[in-house]
Amino acid sequence: MNEHALSVLLPTYNCVNTVRATLESVKWAGEILVVDSFSSDGTLELCQEYGARVLQHEYLNSAKQKNWAAPQCRHDWVLQIDSDEILSPELAGEIRMAIADAPAEVDAYRMPRRNYVLGRWMRHGGIYPDYQTRLFRRDRARWRDREVHSHMEVSGRVATLHNDLIHHGMDYLTRQIRNLDRYTRYETDELKKHGKTFHWHDLLLRPMAALLYRYIWLQGFREGWRGLILSGYMAFYVFLTRAKLWEMEELGLDRSPG
Secondary structure (H helix, E strand, O other): OOOOOEEEEEEEOOOOOOHHHHHHHHOOOOEEEEEEOOOOOOHHHHHHHOOOEEEEOOOOOHHHHHHHHHHHOOOOEEEEOOOOEEEOHHHHHHHHHHHHOOOOOEEEEEEOEEEEEOOEEOOOOOOOOOOEEEEEEOOOEEEOOOOOOOOEEEOOEEEEOOOOEEEEEEOOHHHHHHHHHHHHHHHHHHHHHOOOOOOHHHHHHHHHHHHHHHHHHOOHHHHOHHHHHHHHHHHHHHHHHHHHHHHHHHHOOOOOOO
């Protein structure tokens, strides 16, 4: 198989400050397909500089957006990458070899993701290797219909690559906190969709359990203050999700406002 016979699927929305590095890392691919949620900050113009094919589509959630876009990729093999991620040169080479020699029973590959948190690569606290299934045969995989943090469902076998996908997902607390309201709203919608209801002990015990699990059991303490901050952030994520579930029931809302 031609090593360039790969489509890169890149979802975007107002990410002009981060997406150039992503585009640089995948510009060798046969196609870059950008599915954009109506950016207004120059993202589209930058993507077009790299020869990307741009489609715009209303964003409902991440899974629906990617499931809509993936069938429109031109090549059989698709790599999905986010606008705050970078394909390391080592992983790019491994992907070329993988799609050239993929066994017939392998429909997707997962890869370890290296997460940079507050300026440093973290290994502990459940954040590495953080395997992500991102390379797949276009017609043999799709994302689960979930409001947030959806995983891929694959028809055949999922094999493992060994080099890192690089993720700058928490460079600054300010940006992460801005995203927190949106992510917890989606998570609350997911709970409600599956018939979950508010219980007082979930609001008290689940955040505490999340903190101890990340910080003690997964050894987040080995990362110093970054480990404590990340563990606290995840506990607050759980707390806000359950608090919003209470709010939806108390105020009679169909979904969280925002």
